Amino acid sequence: MFRIWAKVYHGEHIAKQFTFACEETFSYAEFFSYLTRICEKLDIPTPVLLKTHIFNYAKFRHVVFRPSDFMEHIDFSKLVLEKID
Numbered sequence: 432m433f434r435i436w437a438k439v440y441h442g443e444h445i446a447k448q449f450t451f452a453c454e455e456t457f458s459y460a461e462f463f464s465y466l467t468r469i470c471e472k473l474d475i476p477t478p479v480l481l482k483t484h485i486f487n488y489a490k491f492r493h494v495v496f497r498p499s500d501f502m503e504h505i506d507f508s509k510l511v512l513e514k515i516d
Contacts, residue, residue, distance in 0.1 A: 433457040434515040476503040
């Protein structure tokens with residue numbers, strides 16, 4: 432089991448948050464699937480996922496998606512995914 436804390440920021444304030452929990456074993460190959468499910472729950476567009484995003488999550492236990500990572504226009508300043516132990 433693993434959990435990911437997803438936070439949508441407006442400026443420096445958390446506007447929305449969601450804790451994604453999954454009973455499966457975590458797999459980096461499935462990271463886009465986790466991201467898609469998180470974004471559906473938060474009712475926001477899914478950002479483009481790059482290798483650097485996955486590397487940042489693996490190394491630093493969190494990843495930040497900025498407006499330039501989204502194909503659609505967004506009305507928030509960033510999306511942060513953080514690993515919860």
